[in-house]
Structure formats: structure tokens, C-alpha cells
Amino acid sequence: MSALPTRLRPLAAAFALVTCLATPATSTATARPNSPAPAADCALPGKTGWTDEGHDTDGTRFxxxxxxxxxxxxxxxxxxxxxTxxxxxxxxxxxxxADWMRRASYGRSRLALSSLHRWIRMPADSTSYGFERDLTFEAHEKYLRDAITAADPHADFSRYDMVYVVPTKAAAAITFSPTYLYDPTTPGVTADGRRIKWAVTFGQDMWRWGHKVAAHETGHTFGxxxxxxxxxxTHRYAGGWDVMGNIAGAAPQYLGWHSWKLGWTRDHQVACLPGTGRRTVRLxxxxxxxxxxIAVLRTGETTAxxxxxxxxxxxxQHACSTGVLLYKVDSATPTGExxxxxxxxxxxxxxxxxxxxxxxxxxxxxxxxxxxxxGVRIDVxxxxxxxDTVRLSKG
Known part of the structure; x- marks a missing residue:
């Protein structure tokens, strides 16, 4: 599979996120016999200032x-x-x-999709928006603003949380599908008294990836x-596990870690070993x-x-292997790395x-x-x- 285009990155000022949750404890604790540690002891702090694996997602930005x-x-x-x-x-x-997201979230996240069934004419040629070059945040925002402005006479944007923009198949220059995340330090895009904070502007790659491209890009709006x-x-880190990796992968269900980060998996569904000790878990x-x-074995401030x-x-349903999936998480590692x-x-x-x-x-x-x-050991x-039943050990 060929590499996806480099993910759109806003200006440096747009990367500053406000920590909205308390920083989790570090992994210096020792697990006490017969007293399982709370899930919060295994939550990791975000360190990249953008989309990452930390649990302190900025609720005002995402x-x-x-x-x-x-x-x-x-x-x-x-x-x-x-x-035509x-x-x-x-x-x-x-x-x-919509159904895919409902299943993935155990019914806790629902996409209520509405469509404005008419072609909205953009004010500029498709080749002028920069999708075939290095698309900047400013150029992407202009594309979204042009679409919103042209559609505004026909829609009430105050009724919606998010916008999808889909180009005609004739627009070959609109190649890929980046997510728009607003920059609170700029005027941004507004319509009908509402700030447009989140959008996906689909490209021709939507026909390659299918509907799961919407789940991938919407996942970015969640952080x-x-x-x-x-x-x-391209897929050396996660293969076809999780739609945030290979969209067309064989096992695209969000990782349990992501489900926990998003609140779809509750704390009582997380078994945590924050330091030395042993814990047996039925998954x-x-x-x-x-x-x-998930069973989480914390190994450092940002790792587990x-x-x-x-x-x-x-x-x-098309997964290539079945059993226990093990992976390492580092909330200090940037997206795409x-x-x-x-x-x-x-x-x-x-x-x-x-x-x-x-x-x-x-x-x-x-x-x-x-x-x-x-000193980590995980036995299936x-x-x-x-x-499955696993045993976590450390130290």
C-alpha cells in the first residue's frame, strides 16, 4: 500500500493545548497485593501538544x-x-x-449524518487550493471557508457540530482527505453565528479507502x-490494527487504549499495574x-x-489473527512517528x-x-x- 499524504499540520501556535485533566501518577508505585490499582494510575499524560496517546486531551480544542x-x-x-x-x-x-462508529464505540458515539443534496460551486478552480502541493493550514482553512460561504444560503450551520466536504469525482486535484481542527487564536470560519471547529474535507482517496476514511478522520477531531x-x-508500527493506522486494514476496530482515551471504555473496564508486582486479568x-x-502495565511517565x-x-470480522494483541504506547511520541x-x-x-x-x-x-x-513479562x-486471560508481571 502506498503511503498516505503527509498529515496536515497547523502553525506552531495552533499546537498549544491546555491540559484539562490532572497529570496521572508516575510509575514509581508498587502494586499492593489484593488491592488492584485504579485505572487512573495507568493513564499517561500527553506530551506532544497535538493529537497523541495522552489522556489529558484538550476538551476545548478537540x-x-x-x-x-x-x-x-x-x-x-x-x-x-x-x-455532472x-x-x-x-x-x-x-x-x-455511522453504523461503523456506533459499533466501534459500543453505542457511545453516534454520527448523525445529514446531506445538502445539491452541488455547491466553489469560487476558485480545484487546482488553486494546494492539495497537489504541501497543503498549509491557511490554504486548507480557505478551502473550508469557501465551501461554507457558498453553501450558507442553503443551510443553517448553527444546527451542526461538524462539516464534511465532498468534492466531485471530476476534481482530480483534490487528492486526499485531511481533517480540519480549528485554531482558537485566529478568527477561523463562522456561519450562522457558529464557529466551524471541526471538518473533514474528503479527497479522491475516499473512493480507495471507503467509508472508514470518515472514521479515521473523525478520530482526529477526538484527539x-x-x-x-x-x-x-507506511504501516511498520501498527499494521492493519486500528483504523487510525491502515484505514483498509484487516482489523480496524479502535485499539482498547484509544477506546479508553475516548471514554468509550470506562475505568472499571481497565486493569492497571502501575509498578512492580503481578496481576492476572481476564479480558x-x-x-x-x-x-x-485492556490490561495496562505502566513502565514510565509516558510509556506502558x-x-x-x-x-x-x-x-x-476480517481479522487475520486472533488472540491477545500486545503493544507499547508512548504518549511523548508524535503522531506519525x-x-x-x-x-x-x-x-x-x-x-x-x-x-x-x-x-x-x-x-x-x-x-x-x-x-x-x-523487567516486564506478559504471559498469555x-x-x-x-x-483471554493474561498475567502481567514487573520487577
Missing amino acids: QRPGGTHRVLTLFVDFPDARA DSTDAYATHLAPA LPDLYSFTGS SPVERPGGTK YVAESRRPEGND GPVRILNAHPATTPPTGCTQLDMAAYTPGQTFTDPDT LTGDTGG
């Missing part, structure tokens, strides 16, 4: 992950790329994203980072609601190992057609992961249709 998100979809064409087809096929293409690599081999598959979703159970069902790194239990396995080697990463009963540098003890 969209709340829970509840109903009212989304208006606009369809745009251009003086140099005029639409109906908007219906475009709306139908993205519509499954999630990119798990694919901005340099080198319920992340594709299903209920049960303990996570174990979760994966099964080929729900959003992961491997903030999550999947640990491969089967590095020598030849994957079947349609799967990559990292897609075969799930651990099975009898397998063990150790990290001599941190049992596994069945109901989930």
Missing part, C-alpha cells in the same frame, strides 16, 4: 468523543471541474460510517493520532461491549504496555493473501512477552470464545 455528533455533508464542484452526476452516490458511499508512519514503510474481546477491555483480546467479529507499536508474536509467519506480517501479531495461550530493560495463560 471534539467530545461521546454522544451524538450532528454532521452536515456538503458536495462541491469547481469552475474547472463541474459535476448526482450527489446520491457520494452520500451512500460514506453512509456506513487521536495517526498510527501509520509519515516516513519509511473480553474489544469488539464486544462489556467486560474488562497494553494487552487486549481480539476476535474476528464486528468491525474486525509510532506512538503505538504492535508487538509481533509471529514475526516469521508467512501471512495469507490480504494480510501483512504484522497483521499476524496476536499472541496465543502459552506465549510470553518479556522486556529485560523494564488461556483463550476461548469468551476472551
Whole structure:
């Protein structure tokens, strides 16, 4: 799979995030027998000032992950790329994203998709907006502003939380699908008395990725980072696990860590070992609601190992491997540089057609992961249709 375009980055001033949650405790604690540590002891602080794996997501800059998100979809064409087809096929293409997000969030996040079924003529040619070059924050905001301004006579934007902008297939110059996150230090884009804070401007790659591109880009508005690599081999860190990596991956269900960060997985569903000690945990598959979703072994201020159970069902019905997925999280690692790194239990396995080697990463009963540098050991003890049992040890 070819690399995705480099993720759009706003100006440096736009990266300053306000910490809105207390900084979690560091990993100096020792787990007490018969007294499991609270989940908060394993929550990591964000350190990048942007989308990352920290739990202290800025609630004023990023969209709340829970509840109903009212989304208006606009369809745009251009003086140099005029639409000749109906908007219906475009709306139908993205519509499954609503059910996908509902399943992924255990019903805690819903996309209420509405469409303005008419072509909105943009004031400038498609080639003038910079998608074929290094798209800047300013150029991206201008594109969104032009779309909102042109559509304003036909829509009441005060009724919506977010906007999707979909170009005609004739606009080959609108190549990729960046997320717009507003910069509170600038006037931004407003319509009908409402600041447009979050938007996805789709490109022609939406026809390649399918409706899950909406789940990926909307995930950024919640504060999630990119798990694919901005340099080198594109999917070397996370493979096809989590839609924030390979959108077309075989197991796109959000990682349990992401579900916890977004509040879809509750604290009582997280087993935490914040320091030295041992803890045995029964995990319920992340594709299903209920049960303990992740076991977290904290190793430092910004680092942890996570174990979760994966099964080929729900959003992961085409998963290439099943069992316990282990990965390392670092909330100080920037988006696109491997903030999550999947640990491969089967590095020598030849994957079947349609799967990559990292897609075969799930651990099975009898397998063990150790990290001599941190004294971490994770044993997979049992596994069945109901989930998996793991033992975390440190020190």
C-alpha cells in the first residue's frame, strides 16, 4: 500500500493545548497485593501538544468523543471541474460510517449524518487550493471557508457540530482527505453565528479507502493520532490494527487504549499495574461491549504496555489473527512517528493473501512477552470464545 499524504499540520501556535485533566501518577508505585490499582494510575499524560496517546486531551480544542455528533455533508464542484452526476452516490458511499462508529464505540458515539443534496460551486478552480502541493493550514482553512460561504444560503450551520466536504469525482486535484481542527487564536470560519471547529474535507482517496476514511478522520477531531508512519514503510508500527493506522486494514476496530482515551471504555473496564508486582486479568474481546477491555502495565511517565483480546467479529470480522494483541504506547511520541507499536508474536509467519506480517501479531495461550530493560513479562495463560486471560508481571 502506498503511503498516505503527509498529515496536515497547523502553525506552531495552533499546537498549544491546555491540559484539562490532572497529570496521572508516575510509575514509581508498587502494586499492593489484593488491592488492584485504579485505572487512573495507568493513564499517561500527553506530551506532544497535538493529537497523541495522552489522556489529558484538550476538551476545548478537540471534539467530545461521546454522544451524538450532528454532521452536515456538503458536495462541491469547481469552475474547472463541474459535476455532472448526482450527489446520491457520494452520500451512500460514506453512509456506513455511522453504523461503523456506533459499533466501534459500543453505542457511545453516534454520527448523525445529514446531506445538502445539491452541488455547491466553489469560487476558485480545484487546482488553486494546494492539495497537489504541501497543503498549509491557511490554504486548507480557505478551502473550508469557501465551501461554507457558498453553501450558507442553503443551510443553517448553527444546527451542526461538524462539516464534511465532498468534492466531485471530476476534481482530480483534490487528492486526499485531511481533517480540519480549528485554531482558537485566529478568527477561523463562522456561519450562522457558529464557529466551524471541526471538518473533514474528503479527497479522491475516499473512493480507495471507503467509508472508514470518515472514521479515521473523525478520530482526529477526538484527539487521536495517526498510527501509520509519515516516513519509511507506511504501516511498520501498527499494521492493519486500528483504523487510525491502515484505514483498509484487516482489523480496524479502535485499539482498547484509544477506546479508553475516548471514554468509550470506562475505568472499571481497565486493569492497571502501575509498578512492580503481578496481576492476572481476564479480558473480553474489544469488539464486544462489556467486560474488562485492556490490561495496562505502566513502565514510565509516558510509556506502558497494553494487552487486549481480539476476535474476528464486528468491525474486525476480517481479522487475520486472533488472540491477545500486545503493544507499547508512548504518549511523548508524535503522531506519525509510532506512538503505538504492535508487538509481533509471529514475526516469521508467512501471512495469507490480504494480510501483512504484522497483521499476524496476536499472541496465543502459552506465549510470553518479556522486556529485560523494564523487567516486564506478559504471559498469555488461556483463550476461548469468551476472551483471554493474561498475567502481567514487573520487577
